[in-house]
Amino acid sequence: MKAVPFVAVILVMLIAGPPFLASYWVGLLTQMLIFALLAMSLDVLLGYTGLPSLGHAGFFGVAAYAVAVLSTTYHAGFWTCVMSGILIGTLLSTLLGLLVSHVRDVYFLMITLASGMVLWGLSYRWIPVTGGDNGISGIPRLDAHAGLPFAGPVAFYYVTLLVFVVSASLLALLVSSPFGFTLRGIRENELRMKSLGFNTWLHCWVSYIIAGAFASVSGVVWAYYNGFVSPTYLDLTASSELFLMVTLGGPGTLVGPVIGAGAIVLLKNVISAYTQRWPLILGTFYIITMFGAPQGLWNLGRRRRASS
Amino acid sequence: MIYIITQFLNGLFSAALLFLIAGGLTLVFGVMRIVNIAHGSFYMLGVYVAYTVIARTDSLLLGTIAAVLLVAAVGLAVERLFLRRFASRPLPQMMMTMGFALVFRDAAFMIWGGDPFTLPYPALLAGSVETRDIVFPAYRLFVMLVAAVVGLLLWVLNEHTLIGAKLRATVDDPEMAAATGINVALVSGGVFAAGAALAAFGGVMGGPILGGYAGMDLDLLPLAFVVVIIGGMGSLKGALVGSIAVGLIDNFGKALVPELSYFTLFAPMVIVLAIKPTGLYGRG
Numbered sequence: 001m002k003a004v005p006f007v008a009v010i011l012v013m014l015i016a017g018p019p020f021l022a023s024y025w026v027g028l029l030t031q032m033l034i035f036a037l038l039a040m041s042l043d044v045l046l047g048y049t050g051l052p053s054l055g056h057a058g059f060f061g062v063a064a065y066a067v068a069v070l071s072t073t074y075h076a077g078f079w080t081c082v083m084s085g086i087l088i089g090t091l092l093s094t095l096l097g098l099l100v101s102h103v104r105d106v107y108f109l110m111i112t113l114a115s116g117m118v119l120w121g122l123s124y125r126w127i128p129v130t131g132g133d134n135g136i137s138g139i140p141r142l143d144a145h146a147g148l149p150f151a152g153p154v155a156f157y158y159v160t161l162l163v164f165v166v167s168a169s170l171l172a173l174l175v176s177s178p179f180g181f182t183l184r185g186i187r188e189n190e191l192r193m194k195s196l197g198f199n200t201w202l203h204c205w206v207s208y209i210i211a212g213a214f215a216s217v218s219g220v221v222w223a224y225y226n227g228f229v230s231p232t233y234l235d236l237t238a239s240s241e242l243f244l245m246v247t248l249g250g251p252g253t254l255v256g257p258v259i260g261a262g263a264i265v266l267l268k269n270v271i272s273a274y275t276q277r278w279p280l281i282l283g284t285f286y287i288i289t290m291f292g293a294p295q296g297l298w299n300l301g302r303r304r305r306a307s308s
Numbered sequence: 309m310i311y312i313i314t315q316f317l318n319g320l321f322s323a324a325l326l327f328l329i330a331g332g333l334t335l336v337f338g339v340m341r342i343v344n345i346a347h348g349s350f351y352m353l354g355v356y357v358a359y360t361v362i363a364r365t366d367s368l369l370l371g372t373i374a375a376v377l378l379v380a381a382v383g384l385a386v387e388r389l390f391l392r393r394f395a396s397r398p399l400p401q402m403m404m405t406m407g408f409a410l411v412f413r414d415a416a417f418m419i420w421g422g423d424p425f426t427l428p429y430p431a432l433l434a435g436s437v438e439t440r441d442i443v444f445p446a447y448r449l450f451v452m453l454v455a456a457v458v459g460l461l462l463w464v465l466n467e468h469t470l471i472g473a474k475l476r477a478t479v480d481d482p483e484m485a486a487a488t489g490i491n492v493a494l495v496s497g498g499v500f501a502a503g504a505a506l507a508a509f510g511g512v513m514g515g516p517i518l519g520g521y522a523g524m525d526l527d528l529l530p531l532a533f534v535v536v537i538i539g540g541m542g543s544l545k546g547a548l549v550g551s552i553a554v555g556l557i558d559n560f561g562k563a564l565v566p567e568l569s570y571f572t573l574f575a576p577m578v579i580v581l582a583i584k585p586t587g588l589y590g591r592g
Contacts, residue, residue, distance in 0.1 A: 052399060052402075099578055099581065102585060103581065103585050105398065106337070106341065106343050106398050106402075106541070107537075107541075107585065107586070109343055109402065110343060110533050110536070110537055110541075111537065111577075111581065113530070113533060114530050114533050114534055114537065114574070114577065115574070117529075117530035117570070118530075118570045118571065118573070118574045121530075121570030122568075122570060122571070125566070125567055125568075125570065126567050126568075127567070128567075235526070236526050236529075237410070237526075240345075240406050240410070243403070243406070244403075247403060277414060277418070278414075279410045279411075279413055279414040280410070280411055280414035280415060280418070282407075282410050283406075283407040283408065283409070283410030283411035283412075283413075283414065284407065284411060285407075286403060286404070286406060286407025286410065287390065287404060287407040287408070287411075289403075290394070290400050290403055290404050290407070291393075294400055
């Protein structure tokens with residue numbers, strides 16, 4: 001529990017800081033929180049269960065699309081949109097989970113990659129519903145749609161922070177529960193867990209569903225934050241950016257993905273202001289990460305602390 | 309009927325291209341256990357290099373040779389300088405290739421721009437072949453023939469030569485292979501370069517029809533992955549069967565239900581995986 005003081009300091013800063021920041025930075029912080037939640041949900045699979053999912057942006061995207069379609073085409077109410085977004089994403093991960101839970105390692109990677117591409121293809125080609133390459137714009141603003149008495153980026157930030165803190169607490173409970181330890185057991189030695197009588201298939205399936213559910217939550221928040229969805233949020237670059245957030249930060253921890261997401265979102269925004277070459281830089285960053293910190297930044301610091 | 313036969317032939321043409329691309333992917337996986345995300349980039353680089361060389365020299369042959377050799381060299385460099393350091397650790401290797409996929413994608417965009425183009429047809433194969441009522445472009449038949457020849461050569465190389473024997477030994481058990489004196493590092497480097505070259509060759513072969521455009525690398529990658537998943541990773545025979553299956557399904561799917569073309573591809577993969585998780589010809 002070395003992470004506790006670190007987390008506490010960050011949390012205090014996250015709560016107290018924003019009213020004093022320019023709205024650009026508040027927006028950036030909101031983005032960081034949304035992607036931090038998404039990265040944490042991937043880490044349940046990648047870091048804790050040892051299942052490298054390369055299609056995780058799909059759930060995020062599907063939930064965001066659900067909100068977009070319902071709120072624009074069908075003029076559905078706020079809670080209908082939110083609940084449907086989360087439900088559809090979770091349902092999808094339940095179904096896909098049935099298919100992928102009995103494969104491991106590179107097979108898992110390739111299948112999730114392919115399924116992620118299918119979802120992307122659907123968002124790109126199913127033009128009557130998704131608008132194809134143009135995406136869907138005109139998602140109502142959160143305050144107007146939910147009937148909140150306050151508007152503006154700071155208010156939205158606090159809503160996001162609330163969602164983030166609740167979700168992160170739930171995830172922290174999950175990974176420190178017996179269920180979470182079973183997941184880690186499967187990651188380390190599945191055969192042994194099997195012979196101890198654990199139904200590893202079921203555990204992988206449930207872990208996949210949970211990861212999909214939290215990814216959907218972040219997708220719903222993103223839809224309201226951005227007001228616009230397009231296929232780029234589901235494509236392979238999005239999924240691999242997400243993958244890098246987790247690996248860069250430190251898989252198998254909850255703090256790691258948050259650091260990774262913060263770093264990537266910050267870099268992406270700052271660099272995009274100066275150059276169009278973001279994919280090139282992201283790719284280089286990937287290669288450097290694998291050489292410099294293959295276990296992630298957070299674990300790097302921890303190991304150094306442990307050895308000194 | 310004519311419609312169905314034409315679609316069938318089109319499907320076989322896609323299968324021929326897919327085989328060239330997925331063949332390299334499956335070989336690389338079989339020998340090195342690398343899920344090569346950059347494989348689509350090699351395919352793309354092949355088309356772009358050929359385009360540049362053909363524009364300068366007006367020679368299709370030179371363009372093809374240049375594309376194959378240059379991309380093989382790029383592949384070799386990637387393997388030697390980067391992937392080798394993470395030997396037998398699939399996840400870091402996969403991430404590495406993903407980094408390269410992003411770098412190549414953006415570099416190609418920077419060098420060649422995003423405008424779509426097609427490679428010129430060889431003059432000899434510009435027309436169509438007609439039998440009774442069926443008219444089919446000669447070039448497409450030529451590509452199918454070339455893929456068949458390449459497949460045959462790969463099969464002979466794999467089953468009936470010393471290089472093939474070393475290759476199969478490395479696929480089966482790298483450590484034992486090394487113990488018997490096989491230079492596993494050399495085999496790995498060679499296979500990775502050959503896989504890249506095959507992808508580039510596939511790109512050039514498809515160039516007159518599919519052409520080059522921004523994003524082509526990731527367009528084809530899922531198809532190649534589905535082929536490898538259906539056929540079984542590391543199996544050449546699997547790549548052949550998988551290519552034909554995916555080529556036909558993709559073509560008929562696109563022709564009949566264009567909106568759901570990705571779903572029609574996904575369904576057979578799911579069925580195969582449900583019955584045999586390692587693919588049709590893969591070993592567990």
